[in-house]
Amino acid sequence: MDATGFDAWALTLAVFLPAVGALVMMAVPRARELELKMIALGASLATLAVGVYLLFAFDYGNAGTLQFGVHKGWIDAINADYILGLDGLSLPLLILSMVIIPLCVIYSWEHIPEPGNAKALLILMLILASGMNGTFVAQDLILFFVFFEVVLLPMYFMIGVWGGENRRYASLKFFLFTLFGSALMIVSFVALYFVATNDAGAALNTFNMSELAAAAGGDLARGTQAIIFAGLFMGFGIKVPMFPFHTWLPDAHTEAPTVGSVILAAILLKLGTYGFVRIALPFLPEGAAAWAPWIGLLAVIGIIYGALGCLAQTDMKRLIAFSSVAHMGFVMLGIATLTPIGINAAVFGMVAHGIITGMLFFLAGSVKERYHTLEISRLGGLLKSAPRMGWILAISAMASLGLPGLAGFWGEFPAILSAYEPGAGLSEGLFRTYMVIAAVGTVFAAGYLLWLFQRSAFGEPKPEWEGHTIADVNRYEWAAWTPLIIAMVLFGWVPGLIFGMVDDVSIGIAESISAAVGGS
């Protein structure tokens, strides 16, 4: 599978170009802000250019297999190698990450939050980019773990330095929650190394993800699989975050600076769901089957709880944060069905949520900058005072509530549909109950989003803003937002763009699960 020529370098470039940019920036003095911004933008755009190349060079007929493979020795002593590869599951998420980062750099051009220091903020963004891109293309468990963890410290600093009032608490909570999950996750990884077998019962002793996926649990007992799966579940589930581990999320989102929230919502949360689809499901099919009813339960609780949480919020940003809990619930419900359509829906949901919620957090940041508050009751009349921004909010809210024709729909609807007929011998009755609850959740979603839009955009501007000019969308915001708005509409009308990439992988995963579960 190893690629040759530039293809062999493409993924390495995609991962390390941002890091190189960060290194270069460290050498430039803090006062030369424009140059620093140019370097950051250059590095992120260069990474995106690699991404565009990947999009065109990718063999879509073969989306189920890893492409652009790199396989080099890394830590011989523990059999961990430097393995990168890209398939239909990684591609959309990698591109999402590559697109979001330059948009955040552009948005930061004039929006460096207190206490300033563009240099440090941009460097952290680029380090984040390297970690996220690396996570999506790593095909060795240890390499995956390293990238998965690399993102922690930059995000911790981003929340803690540039965050709101409660930033210390929020940043530490974010860190400790995720660290706890990943500590148990690494124990599970090591356990996989030692106990994973092939069908003949011979120990695999490898961290190579494609080998582990191919073995699909081998002849491991269901109980062992379930225990190891529990460790992975903690690692990925906290990151998603699933109810009841979601409590770090509203705090982190509310306190984080705008770009921090955008990156967190758009990409970091996806590391968890990606981990489920890439690692937990294919490696431990029976463990997944054993846990799926519980994952489904937590997912629907998350949908309802997140929606009710939204209805209770008075702060726009906190409301969007809770809506993330609900949306990630749909993604997890799709995953829990263990069906191709559910996994397809989940991946689409990840991308759609990344685009839409990223956009909503951008909007919240800009609203905050203009009104210096996000109290929904003090906003109002946005369509009058800043009509363009009001309409963008309208589109984003509609997309978020799952209006057909916009991207959000294709994440939610198929996820609900997939619960009608779950795979791998899961109880139909149970999942159909989940389906009904999730469907009710969409109504709630429409409720809180329309309510948010109505209160902040309709009516006359509040009297307290008389005399203030509320500036409409400026050019940096246009530059940062236009691609997201286009993507929302595009994926709404042509969902096949993403389903086409993911389909082969989802079918492969679902088939291997039902084979493993049915075979025992």
Next chain:
Amino acid sequence: MNLGALLAFVRPDLDWHALAPELTLLVVGTLVTVVDIALDDKAKRIMPTLAGIGLLVTLVPILTLAVDGAERPMFGGAYVVDDFSLVLKALFILVGYVVVLMSVDYVREGDYYENEYYTLLLTSLLGMVMMASSRDLVSVFVALELLSIPAYMLAAWRKGGPRSNEAGLKYYLMGVFASAVMLYGMSLVFGVAGDTDFGTIAAALTGEGASPIVIVAILFVLIGFAFKVSAVPFHTWAPDTYEGAPTPVTAFLSVASKAAGFVALLSLVFVAFEGAADVVQPFFWVLAAVTMTVGNLIALRQTNIVRMLAYSGVAQGGFMLAPFAVAFEGDAWQLPGTDITTTPYFAIVVYAVIYAFMNLGAFSVVLAVSRRTRSGDISSYGGLFSYAPGMAVLMTLFLAALAGIPPASGFFAKFVVFWALVGAGTPAGWVLAVIVAVNAVIAFGYYARVLQQMWFEPVPETVALGVDSGGDDEIDLAEAADVSADHDEHGDAWLATETRQATMVRFTPGKIPMTGALAAALAITAIATLALGVLPGLVSHFGDVATFHFGG
């Protein structure tokens, strides 16, 4: 029996090449003293240079021996030069070199005796280097005393300050007590085995079973070393000694001295006590679990950075002890999929190497920052990122390494511990792995406190001056309040804060006064910490080649 023949001295056959590192160290130590006597005060300035060069020269015979690769048992197997000993000798020498770099300005500006300081440091290092080769109860004990006694004196080097005296005295009393316990245990082991040689002991214990006398003998020996590596509940000396001792000495104790204890434990457990797995493994299971948990929980409450690092060192010692708990389990002896034997042993060696550099790095930053803030309070790190970003980034790197966050090196150290524990495939190993995982999370709690101060908090207006009332270390407040970057002769007491008596002085941030030696120490530790994290293969290679010479 012919008395004449008995008394006639027969020189044992000496392998000069094998002994070259020890002899070089001895010569350098003597040279430092002689030069001082000959040149008197003029020699002061070249002392650290001489010591540093001497240490680097010592690396040469270690390298030639490593290239040669032959195992060289001497004195009937009591002293063995093999790959294992060479890797650790090189580590001790490198650590010693970094400590010399950290000491240069500290000792000079504090106006302490310079030549004696370096002589004692080199002597202690000689003891550590010997420890790496010792495979006999007697040679282990001699090496241990040789490395400990100079360390007792170094801990009390700020002889004008009561805290430093307390540090030295406490360390001495506890150390001597531990030695006594250990010696008693050794005598019992000798009684059971009839020999002091590790190979013979192993053979004798294997047949013996867990009789009460064997249990007592082994536990006493191990408890003696538990003091040395400051495992809970034998850790009580560590925080006071660490806080009171001069900071470079603290770094030396927390890294080199601890590593020497682990080296002794490694050869004792894996060679001598091989037959007594039933006694050794449960003991270490409990010791490791208690050490990391208690160390972490107490560290959470510290307000002084040196004390915090001291307790963090206790907790890290617990992580390092964990693999002993599965030392003789199942697959652990031959790791599947690789050519490494004895994974727990591999894990401990790797952890020791990585820990040495990240911890030395953290202490170097503490030393550098205190030159500006003159305080050891964690709160004095407020806003460090705003006025000394480079230093804040370095400290972040070292703390991330200690917390085990990739890509800094510490994650690999933690990883190999998981590797050893889970690889053993026993419920005991699994449970301990989960305990390690939970502790790794708790540990971040206190490392994060420093990170928060450096990155999130504003620069404090006042800092708690490290006070050390009485003696010649009393700080002239008027002078201290004049917050200039120059260093007064009382500078050494900065890091020992007595909270109740702390005097708050106004603090203006500014560039941290750096010196070449300190910068070199920071550079070495930072590069090592980053390189070992990104390419852990470098260190795992050493753990890999560091195989034992078993038996005499």
